Amino acid sequence: MTIVAVHGIANHQSGRSPDEAAAELSTQWGPKLRRGFTSAGLDDHPLPPLHVAYYAHHTIAAERQAGVPNLNSLGEQEQAIVVAWALSMGSPTLQERQGLATAPLRQLLSWVSQRRGIPLTTVTRLAVRLAGEVRRYLHVPEVRAAAQSVVAELIRRARPQVVLAHSLGSVVAYEALHAHPDLAVDCFVTLGSPLGLPGGVFDHLVPAPLADRGARPAGVGYWVNLADTGDLVAIPHRLGDRFPVDQHADTPMGTLDFHTFGTYLSSPLTAAAIAPFVGQPQIPDRVGKS
Template identity: 80%
Template sequence: MTIVAVHGIANRLKGLAPDEAAAELSKRWRSKLQQGFASAGLDDHPLPALHAAYYAHHTTTTGAERQSDGPDLDSLDEPERDFVVAWALSSGSPALHEQQGLATAPLRQLLSWVARRRGVPLGTVTRFAVRLAGEVRRYLHVPQVRDAARSIVAEAIRRARPRVVLAHSLGSVVTYEALHAHPELEVECFVTLGSPLGLAGGVFDHLLPAPVTDRGSRPAGVGYWANLADTGDLVAIPPRLGDRFPVDQHADTHMGLIDFHTFGTYLASPLTAATIAPFIRPEPR
């Protein structure tokens, strides 16, 4: 048995070919998942192989990588700016009387408000917003990027035939759409981690298939859908997907300010281990 894991933003491994990057991430993430099983008291539970579906070479560009050296809000294009505004307003949860002024405020002022509201340094929030906006924009608004990323995830699931798929961050969006596009793919347990699927104005309204009456739908081949969110995760906005999607389980956890949005942190959580353990069992002989 194999688990398929789908990464989110900021996972480009420079200098490695896609298959090499996938192998490297698979090794790292299985180690993290092993930590999670140990933390959950499941040391004796069989831990299957893990395969990473790697698409970051499509959603990142050389320019996007340079942004890690210093956030450049002025370089954002219109879709990216619109995304940052939608994300920031949802992230900070402004009161009604604040919304109008914040929606028209300069981006730096808006992000400064988010930083104060969430207790995160402004530089961290700004770097995060620039990287997130760039990768989300390329996926949602560049058709060939979207098609390529979805195809990679669908092919990984088709080949591995996993019972469990773990999809993090932007990867949860890619996987949701890939499973919808390929209803023949069956997954017993679909786990979204730190997912922005429900982000109105930034992600939710651009999904394929389009939501109906403000609701997304369960991919036909998914048996059980769990959503886990770190309470401090700046991407899991809103953290509860149940208001917009037919998830079977939602759970919040606190993982700390330092690694508030990394796949490894979610994989090392005992909550993730406890969620997927019932679906991991030895193959019949």
């Protein structure tokens, strides 16, 4: 038995080869997943090896690898992603929304900062990283193909029972599974996923949504979505409104560490979601309803 983890944004491992980076992330995240099992009261539950599908060397822009996140560096497509993302944070009045849609990005991000009670520097850093990697994945065909190939090849080789896909990784894994319907996964878990983000992600998915609904990949047996309601990337956080998710659960993680893969892996809800698929079935009730 194995688990494949697909990372999200801001996971580029500078100075390491893709294999070295995957091994390093696996070393970091394996103990966190075990911590989640302990928190769920599943200390004795068997936990198979965690293999990481590392694709960040494709989605990171070379000129931004070591730079400080800078709004002035964003191109038109990236600015459009930031606007779509920011406006999806809440439901301002039509007048407010029209004004924000044409406001300078810094003003728009200040609105997000005040609305969510998160420092502007944190919001800005996240927005720049999200927009850059999402833009390269969705709008540079060779990057999209390469990232999907990494995920598909590891799933084919490792034959996991569970795929844990975080952040942008949930988009890569979703499309890779659709592109390779022969790949079978007992349980697909999306964590902090932006799959349903209107304008920025949802409208660019392949296959394209039909009647405002995304489709389940053919090889996925069961789909669980976990999101922190305060996660700035998991917008909207209830994927069940747009995708055939079998279960959804909110997993509160705090205001400062609201999106990291390690924090999601440490959640007892993640452990409860995947335990039936990686070992003994005698566990607490499943995490919730879609």
